[in-house]
Amino acid sequence: MIKRILTGDRPTGPLHLGHYVGSLANRVRLQDEYDTFILIADVQALTDNFEHPELLGENVMEVATDYLAVGLDPNKVKIVVQSMVPELCELTIYFMNLVTTATLERNPTLKEEIKQRNFTNGLPVGFYTYPISQASDITIFKAELVPVGEDQLPMIEQTREIVRRFNRLYKKILIEPRAMTGQVARLPGTDGGAKMSKSLRNCINLGDTPDQVRKRVMSMYTDPTRIHPTDPGHIEGNPVFTYHDAFNPNKGEVADLKERYVAGTVGDVEVKEKLFAALNAFLEPIRVRRAEFASKPERVREIVVEGTRKGRAVAQETMREVREAMKLAYPL
Numbered sequence: 001m002i003k004r005i006l007t008g009d010r011p012t013g014p015l016h017l018g019h020y021v022g023s024l025a026n027r028v029r030l031q032d033e034y035d036t037f038i039l040i041a042d043v044q045a046l047t048d049n050f051e052h053p054e055l056l057g058e059n060v061m062e063v064a065t066d067y068l069a070v071g072l073d074p075n076k077v078k079i080v081v082q083s084m085v086p087e088l089c090e091l092t093i094y095f096m097n098l099v100t101t102a103t104l105e106r107n108p109t110l111k112e113e114i115k116q117r118n119f120t121n122g123l124p125v126g127f128y129t130y131p132i133s134q135a136s137d138i139t140i141f142k143a144e145l146v147p148v149g150e151d152q153l154p155m156i157e158q159t160r161e162i163v164r165r166f167n168r169l170y171k172k173i174l175i176e177p178r179a180m181t182g183q184v185a186r187l188p189g190t191d192g193g194a195k196m197s198k199s200l201r202n203c204i205n206l207g208d209t210p211d212q213v214r215k216r217v218m219s220m221y222t223d224p225t226r227i228h229p230t231d232p233g234h235i236e237g238n239p240v241f242t243y244h245d246a247f248n249p250n251k252g253e254v255a256d257l258k259e260r261y262v263a264g265t266v267g268d269v270e271v272k273e274k275l276f277a278a279l280n281a282f283l284e285p286i287r288v289r290r291a292e293f294a295s296k297p298e299r300v301r302e303i304v305v306e307g308t309r310k311g312r313a314v315a316q317e318t319m320r321e322v323r324e325a326m327k328l329a330y331p332l
């Protein structure tokens, strides 16, 4: 049987270059080899957007369009809307018995996110337990491989723990998945921050126009110790060069720019102009495909409906096995 991929994104806004290098590139590369399911994780997104659920609905089709724009082939990948697969909720409830609060408290990504969210009315249980629901996402599809950004590794580890416990306690029916991170696991924000994040306005989105990309690139954070173009510059930790490495296919040009940057014989403007050109060349075919799908929303809707139908069928089959393994398959 052909092995499966499951991964997903929260529909809280347009997908950006960070999503691309962390996970989308691997999905595109592996779609011929793996039976691929991609979850638009609106239920997970609800855990910190429950006061504004309407924001998610708007983004479901946008994210689906981004998937198609980067070259995910609707004849191969199944795009699944999480809230349309209620079996995930059931599995999450069963999994909750297999996880202690101490384990959740140790999850570094969850900890960091809780800090960032600054929940003023206390920590919602839904947010606190989303790593458990993410374990359901992965296991209900019996996925072997999960292409994700580096920040998601603790979620995959949590999933593996749950699977081991489940298989030992009940019956060996679930698959212990592996994570796969991108070549550049974490792309810094254009402001030099740890990662791109919509709320920090340090993103370059896959659907951005050339003007928007240019503006972001030209205002990018570089080497703060360098005042004049003749000062010797630093490459290490300089996001402009991280982006060159990730997106400029002309390795000779990148090597030359680095050499001259360190020597103090090239200005930031030239380095950024060349980065803009490289990024724009990378984004142009994505833009073209995006515009094409965006002009046919009915087609995008069909693709999502079809993917969700296929995904739900897999989920229902797994839940039959889960109930049987847990001795919940009563003859009623």
Ligand code: TRP
Pocket: 006, 007, 008, 009, 010, 039, 041, 044, 134, 137, 138, 146, 148, 152
């Ligand atoms: N937590 C992921 C993110 O924020 C989204 C996600 C939901 C996911 N379910 C998943 C990723 C299952 C991988 C597998 O990007």
